[in-house]
Amino acid sequence: MPRWNFLVVRQHEGSVQRQQTCARIKLEVEQHGLSDILPLVKYERGKKQEHYLGIAYDANAWLQGSNAEMAAREVLMAAGVASAKHPLNSFVIEANDVANLHKLLNGTLECDSFTLPITYDITRDVPPPSSDQLFAELDAAELIRGEPDPIDIEKHSRLLEWCSAAGSGELVRIQQACLALGISSEWGGAWSVLRRLVLLGHLEFSSGSLRWSAIPPTLVATDEDADCRILVGQRTQGMIEFLRNESKVDEHPQPDGPSRLVVHGDPEKMCYRQGRRLHDAGCVARELSKLLPRVGDWVLRLPTWDEQDFRRFTIEYYEPRLDQFHEISRINMNWQPGLYRFTFEQPRVVTLGFFDDNDGRWLCGDYYGLRFLARARSSGCRAILRPDTHQLVIPQTDRWPMPYERALVLASGALPQRIQTDQGGLLAYQGITKPLAEKLCTLLGLELEAS
Amino acid sequence: MARYDAWNAAVATYFTAGAAQGSPIFLSLDLEAIEDVAARFLDEGVDGDPVRDFSQAVRRRCVSPVGDHVNLNTLKSSHGNIPGGVAFLGLMVYAAYNMQEEEGVDEKNYFLRLREVLGLPQSQGRPEGMLPAGTEESLWKSWNEHLTAAGFQCTAERGSGSQTYLRYVLSQSILREADKQFLRQRFRDAHLPLLFDCDQLGFWLSRQTLMRRHLHEGLHHTDPARVWEFYRSAHRVYEMSDWMRGGGSPLGSDRRQSRSIECGLYRTVDLLGDAEYWLFPKEPGRTRSSLLEVTPVPGGSAHPLRTIRPGFFAPPWQVAPFVEQALEYDVAGDPVIHKMLFPKRDFWILVRDPENHQGMWATWKPYLELGEPLVVLCRRGALDDEMTRFKEAMLLNWTARTESDEVIEYQDCMVLSYDWGGFIPSPEGRALADALTPRSMAGISLSGGLRDPNQNAWLEGFPPVLKVYGFDRRFEVAVTASRGYSRRCEIPRQQAVALDRDMEPDTYQIEVKWNDKRAAVRSFRIVPWSSIQEKADLEEIINFNPAATAGLGLRGALIVGSDAAGEDGSHA
Secondary structure, rough: OOOOEEEEEOOOOOHHHHHHHHHHHHHHHHHOOOOOOOOOOEEEEEEOOOEEEEEEEEEEOEEEEEHHHHHHHHHHHHHHHHHHHHHHEEEEEEEOHHHHHHEEEEEEEEEEOOOOOOOOOOOOOOOOOOOHHHHHOOOOOHHHHOOOOOOHHHHHHHHHHHHHOOOOOHHHHHHHHHHOOOOOOOHHHHHHOOOHHHHHHHHHHHEEOEEEEOOEEEEEEEOOOOEEEEEOOOOHHHHHHHHHHHEEEEEEEOOOOEEEEEEEEEEHHHHOOOOEOEEEEHHHHHHHHHHHOOHHHHHHHEEEEOOOOHOOOOOEEOOOOOOOOEEOOOOOOOOOOOEEEEEEEEOOOEEEEEEEOOOOOOOOOOOOHHHHHHHOOOOOOOOOEEEEOOEEEEHHHOOHHHHHHHHHHOOOOOOOOEEEEOEEEEEEOOOHHHHHHHHHHHHHHHOEEEE | OOOOOHHHHHHHHHHOOOOOOOEOOOOOOOOOHHHHHHHHOOOOOOOOOHHHHHHHHHHHHHEEOOOOOOHHHHHOOEEEOEEHHHHHHHHHOOOOOOHOOOOOOOHHHHHHHHHHOOOOOOOOOOOOOOOOOOOOOHHHHHHHHHHHOOOEEOOOOOOOOHHHHHHHHHHOOOOOHHHHHHHHHHHHHHOOOOOOOHHHHHHHOOOOOOOOOOHHHOOOOOOHHHHHHHHHHHHHHHHHHHOOOOOOOOOOHHOOOEEEEEEEEEEEOOOOOEEEEEEEEOOOOOOOOHHHOEOOOOOOOOOOOEEEEEOEEEOOOOOOOOOOOEEEEEEEEOOEEEEEOOOOOEEEEEEOOOOOOHHHHOOOOOOOOOOOOOOEEOOOOHHHHHHHHHHHHHOOOOOEEEEEEEEEEEEEEEEEEOOOHOOOOOOOOOHHHHHHHOOEEEEEEOOOOEEEOOOEEEEEEOOOEEEEEOOEEEEEEEEOOOOOOOOEEEEEEOEEOEEEEEEEOEEEEEEEEEEEEEEEEEEEEEEEEHOOOOOOOOOEEEEEOHHOOOOEEOOOEEEEEEEOOOOOOOEO
């Protein structure tokens, strides 16, 4: 650590001479590359109108065959300060001797630094949007068209491995990991990724803070084949290799998420590390279908938005038939039942609310949940089962509320396939048996169609 | 009598126990360390004096009884993941500890001491088997590789000229016995209070005029890691408190009676955005982990101290950053750790979690890196004025100043100038000025990329972005690795430089030179994706939010309960 002393010489120079001397000293210091040891020179006014030239040196620095004080003396002499030659004409003020320094000096005249200051370059972190704002957004994957890309699939698998090692964190950690992996740089993209990992059962999130956590390695039975287990939760290459030594593991790449790993064998005996058993959660989809409430009861559980002053928002009404929002007047606010988007401009905050005319409440929820309500109460939503392929097909605009979509995804461990048709986008959920489809459709008040 | 392998494993474990990832490790084996290893880390019993037992174990392993020949080949195999030569290297450092102040540091004097501790005949120069010079270097390299692979910073380094290989030993030796005696005397003469933390004692020591060259050089070294190791070693002497009694060396049994847990500060933000401060206990280094409990108030119920990562316990409760007197808490569960101390201080300097650049601000590191964003907390009063003076003198800058009660908080602080020598701080501000003064012409910042959250390393394919902070326009940078990778360039300061994405898993060293002098050095690792390990002890987040779970308690694919009342919110 440097200890800054000053080698001081009494001087009687005018302003121009002082500046010239400083410039010569600077040149000497820079030519010899000594600015780390001799970082600055100062002219100070003494108490009796005399001047003192002081060159700072690091008393703790050692130079080959010399010390910093000697180097300071040589630099002054080379710059024409001849009086520095004799110790009798110069003296040292030690860093500790602050009190004496104050007695001696009466103010700085000139000061020349031989180093460059650092540029202040701290940029403040951009805080994440509120959870309400993120809940109001579409899944970013819906905005992308195209076939699954092997590189993209690998990125998602790596993200899950990274989440498995991190264990838990705030949304910003996933956002930063997504940025590094090249998945997304946006908050909405990070939220979409987190939402999909939650649907797949790998992670869970805390709605208020958007904190997330991985779950321990777990086997989930599929709906269509009780002997087939999907690995969810923490996953690393080492774990999978260990598992492969004991069981048959099939990997099924899927777009917008990590590969789906199907594990065959006796779940009672499966370990992912020496002595560490996999947890067997059974068929979670079926279990959820037994526990989830009917849609009317779900609506009753949704939290209420208590906003009173709507005039400060730009308000848009969701038109279910067109699947579009359009702006409405802020003056004539006769609320008709349905989904609204409220935008506060400075700072921009977007909130979704569903006006339920049954009890005059504003319901809060995520985009898909509230849009489903709006469409279900207006034009109705559709769900079609393809018995031959065990696919449940849902128009993209009728995407189910998250609790019910969890059941669909966990039935197979696969995210829905996105299919484009002339009539619009469709979501096809895999491995859905007729009983499960019927049960979930009943809960949501939908009529299950067969193709 | 303990076997060599037992000593070897115990010594290696002792020096990394309780050390935070990324922290520098010194194999500073002295008398107290040998006693401590024997008492707390050695799995086999010793025969009488631990030092004799240790040196005999080393002798039996590597000195041939015929001709007193040292056979280093017996030390080259690894035991588990621990290199076989650690105990031998420790004994080499121990020999350096026995050198007296007046002895010149050269091979001639050093090897006399080494011969002494190895029980070899007293004669000049290297013992048989350690010739030619540098035969033992491979052992040092193995130790360094072991440390970096474990996520620590190695400190044993090669020198030049006549100290090419001796430098390895000297770089590890911290306080010699004679230095400790000297310090005991100084502590006693100065009537030091017993409640200094390591930082405060370090500041006090840095202000002393010390004529002992080894001690002076250590306390004012250009490498802050080495300075800090001297502070820590001096603090261990101070902590024993035997210096208060006067007299000679302390009794062996007294040595281990008074270790304490030091506390720093951990900052969180409440829902309204206001800062909250927590005690942040540091895991005492060189101790075997045990279940510790701390009692917040005398007679109150005990609070378990949970390790959140090596080197740190979870913050147990909130605290006011500036107390009128140091706070002492009783600790139970360990034979030598009896107290936890929160010091009375006038400022705190917090840095971001080194393993998570969006993480919490806390006293994660004992010293600052150039270019590092800081949060500086000051007690209301003189230091607040001093910070304003620092800013006016353009020594540092910050973006926001907030005040609450007795705490002034400066956010996003950054040290900007090297010219602290030209600034005369007030007497109250000297410690703060010292803490903020840059120690070198340059610093290395590594950010971005993708870090393995548990290994203090970056993942293959996602290396960090390099930035050099310094007090000149351009710097020479060399990035090298043990397996041959080498990239040399000159870069402007504060320019983000992306490192090659195809850098292979290895340990890399970045050396920044300015005017042909080493201005900064930093190591980092790149690890393969296959080495990533799932985190144990997962945080349990159970979501009950009706929009996401319809009020069921869900934890990913696990159904953990139902909340029929439809409670809104999530339970972590």
